[in-house]
Amino acid sequence: MTLRDEPAASTAPRADVADSRGPDAPTLSTISRSTYLKEAALKNLFLVCAFVAVAAVLLIFMFVGYRGWPIFAKTGLAAFLGGLQWQPTAEQPQFGILALIINSLIATLGGLALGAPLAVGTAVFLSEVATPRVREWVRPAVELLAGIPSVVYGLFGLLALRPIIAQASGGLGFGFATAWIVLAVMILPTIAAISEDALRSIPSGIREASYAMGATKWQTIWRVLLPAAKIGIIDAIILGMGRAIGETMAVVMVAGNAKVIPDGIFKPFLTLTTVIVIDMPYASGDHRTALFGVAIVLFLISMAFVAAIRVISRLGGEQS
Amino acid sequence: MSEKLAEHLAGAPSGSSQPDKFAVRKLEFYYGDFHALTDITVGIQRHAVTAFIGPSGCGKSTFLRTLNRMNDLIPGTRVEGSVMLDRQDVYAAGIDPVDLRRRVGMIFQQPNPFPMSIYENVAYGPKLHGVKKKADLDEVVEKSLQRANLWKEVKDILGRGGLTLSGGQQQRLCIARVLAVEPEVLLMDEPCSAIDPTSVQKVEDLMAELKDRITIVIVTHNMQQAARVSDYTAFFLQEKVNEAAELIEFDRTATLFTSPKDRRTEDYITGRFG
């Protein structure tokens, strides 16, 4: 340790040193009114921008609701939601969307049943099984799958997949079977990406602890990692469901658009989203209002999914 | 104990005819509910290097950051007592922390050049404060880099990214960047802990040169460095976990290191704990 003999400059009188910042240094300035106003104005501007998101949701609800609610008033909510007959152009028009709701649910759940295991498997593969080299190729592939426009999935479904299904089933090729496959592929990247995030956020110490107790890779995945990532994976699946039930363009090309609950998975069907595409070009009057009513239902379903994710995440947060 | 220390500080070690640059009285500091610092009373000598030492987590960096109100940026912090800069309370109502920070510059442990060119890094401060003319900026940039002993190394590569420099050069770039706004005080928070030994030497030389015009406060965990560069040393200690840290001893560096008055200071500088 080398110590200096004397503190260098401190004790010497300093009055002789020319220094503008002596005791007469400028006083600390107070916050000027203009600075304060400026920063406050900016902060409020940003807040307004952030509030655009809130305003947007309210606007959507209000405008779609404004255009759609007269149909509830006219037919009654129960008849609208619970009616099986969608006969908007009949002489006695009927606006029951129950068949469409049921078809949407069947299409969504089937797509989910096919796509979710595949997606979670892919997520596990990416986070636990793949070597870095393989991962480097598979992950971008999954991400790109997410970027492909839904109309291209629809084109593929209509022109490539549907004829194959038609051959196999002897029917026209439209139906749940075709829609399930298309929807499964479409929701796969969403579910895979979020599940992978959930898996990768598990601290690696947990894996090592499991291996150290003699567990195989699969046991570690099945007993430790998947339970630990449960909340994230459930979120991912709900998000996937939301995407599937709201999907329009891909479904309209392979659904076949018959407004009944079909008596088989190779028979045409119409959903909440596709009825809008099919009917909008010629709908007028109550029919048009009813389509906005369908949009309200879709909007509320999607909000319910978001709320469900909130609740599940909060419950998960309390657990751990 | 602290009352005595305060009395002691009021008289000594100041042999200067000038008042302290900073005079801190009875400072208490809280992070939310956590009481981090208690009863700090100390005077920082003008045109000298003052070192804060102590084991890690003893609050010396926190204290340093109260001097230019950097802690304001952390939500939930609270200060009691007074911090006087040239006899003006920096925590008084209405004081602009932004202007304060221009006058009391700060260097951080991690060299933190902005992701822009060397030139733009140094010119950033002057531009903030309204210098616009290219010629003026050129002059400030050159002068500041020279004062930071970096000019020779970078004068031909001013357009290159600040992040392409070595760690030690980056730290000197940060010093040049601060010097460009001509601060009266330079707070250095462990400026040498993340850079290589040769660069440490350069930064230490720089401090000796700069203190003619600038008051320097340095936080260091390295006692040799404190002994080498500082004129005054303050020793901080948090005696128990979850208890507020306090200032144990403050004196001329030579005195503190050779004949500490407090048992705990002696234990620390002779390496018995910490």
Added chain:
Amino acid sequence: MSGRRGVIDKRVTNAAALAVIWVCALTTVAFLGSLLLYVVINGIRELTPAFIFTWPHGVNMEGGIWPTIQSTIYVTVLAMVIVTPVAVLAAVYLAEYAVQGRLVRTIRFAADSLAAVPSIVMGLFGMALFVEGMGLQFSTLAGALALSFLMLPIVMRTTEEAIRAVPKYIRWGSYGLGASKWQTVSRIVLPAASPRILTGLLLAMGRAAGETAVVIYTMGTMIAAPVSPLDPGRTMPVHVMLMAMEGINLKAAYGTALLLVIMVLAFNLTARYIVRRNRRMQG
């Protein structure tokens, strides 16, 4: 103890399960591969300069698809111009100014909800508000406004993440020089976050360029090359959809689809490239 037999069972189960996981991943890749291959094989012959740069003509839209390309680019860029200031400043608020609380929770819930609104609903909303309510009729501006609602949550989220990823100590450096909050945000934080913000923007633009349901009800289906924001147009995805649904000129559907996929992938790949280059530059 399960003994030797148990150990073997364990190994067999492990191998079988891992094989299943491999199959999942390979199936995923196979789907992507077959989809891309299908579009490429059917579309590549159509992709001639004449197809890209000339106008469609005749009964079944034979010839080129230039107006749809122009419409797509126009509406996407316009949507980006509309959404960027709002989304970026909103993200600045959330990342730099907001204090966690009810307000922030509300904003986040709204952004998540907005992201979850089905695009067909967004399309009807756009028609109700912009096309009919504001009297914009089917126009590029109406399409861009509706698309900007779609892009808002995406850009907000990626920008907020980008801003949060800027290290604290870089901000301190700026504050330590006497910069105000806005100076620090505008001159240090946003430039430092800009590569990742750009990435988010590109991803959102890719999404918008491929969107069908929103634009079909706001921009219309008329083949036109919009010049003024009030001109209508038919974007590429809408063209693909109409060609496929009409089913007469499938060649145009394939060609447009391939070009659309190339365009969207270009957005995605550029975004990935920017992230990667940026990561490398920052060490």
Added chain:
Amino acid sequence: MSPLRARAAARTALTLTLLGALMLSALALAGCRRGGEASTTQLRVQGSTTIQPIAEMAKEMYEEAHPGVTVLVAGVGSSAGIESVASGSSEIGTSSRDLKPAEAGLGLVDTPIAHDAIAVIVNPANPVSGLSKAQVAAIFEGRIKNWDEVGGPDLEIGIVNRDEASGTREAFSKIVLGGKPFDPTAAVLPGTGQVRFVVAQARGAIGYISVGFVDKTVKALSVDGVEPTEANITNKTYPISRLLHFLTKGEPEGLAKEFLAFVLSPAVQETVVREAGFLPMGGEPK
């Protein structure tokens, strides 16, 4: 320090002003309405997808002959076409069906421009080559479900219907089904080409499209023993046939009148209409 401060304040003020200006201009843009008045250089033709081919080709030829004139053609379906011309958002509405009673009061003037016949099509592999009109109706109403009921193989019938926006569906429903409802379980496809495409690929399928779109991928059935040939259509022996219409709000005038005259001229009738698979009006009296 204060001039510096002033400069900084000025800069911020500028930034804010610019931001404000941006928002204002966006609002201004949003506020101004598109002029919907008739133009001397632009003609909007909207309506039937069946007529789309004729309108498109005529548009190209007309634009070539009259530089500076733009004809915008959109196939949105007959009903939407009628609505658009009635509301003034197009100058000519095209329709492949007659006006409904409800539409009669809209002040629209109808000019027929071509004959169209609807062919009932099946897969080429289907041995059935002709049906009675009653059989066709029974199939599309869902009363006959298997080809063996009409002399074909034991094969489930897959009905391919058109969407309700389609003028073809409207005509088919009126002529063949007499207004009775279609089998609701039938597939509903929104395009002529898609119907043809699907029927071409599914063995048991049956659909209907304008004769103009029949090609060798599908087989057109004879109805009541009459083949859908040109002669049979123009002499009106083929039972499923109709006229195609151009509609204007009031008597056609200006650009709309010139365009209509052009469409009815032999230059279009003998080439475009034929190439599109329809039959010209010829010298037939209206």
